[in-house]
Amino acid sequence: TVLSSAHSIEMLSKQISAHIQNVSAxxxxxxxxxxxxxxxxxxxxxxxxxxxxxxxxFKL
Structure with a gap:
C-alpha cells in the first residue's frame, strides 16, 4: 500500500541520515x-x- 511504502521510505531516510552523521563524525x-x-x-x-x-x- 501507499502508506506502507511511505513508512518504508521514512525508515530508510532515517537510516541514511544516521549513516551520514556517522560518516561526518x-x-x-x-x-x-x-x-x-x-x-x-x-x-x-x-x-x-x-x-x-x-x-x-662534535665533528672533527
Whole structure:
C-alpha cells in the first residue's frame, strides 16, 4: 500500500541520515588526527634540525 511504502521510505531516510552523521563524525575525527600528525611532523623536523646542529659541534 501507499502508506506502507511511505513508512518504508521514512525508515530508510532515517537510516541514511544516521549513516551520514556517522560518516561526518568519522571525517571530523580523521581531520583532527591529520592535523595532529602534521603538527608532530613539524615538531620532529625542528628536533632533527636542532640535533643536526648539535652533531656538527662534535665533528672533527
Amino acid at each position: 568519522a571525517t571530523e575525527e580523521q581531520a583532527a588526527a591529520t592535523e595532529e600528525v602534521a603538527a608532530s611532523s613539524v615538531a620532529l623536523s625542528e628536533l632533527a634540525e636542532a640535533l643536526q646542529g648539535l652533531i656538527t659541534r
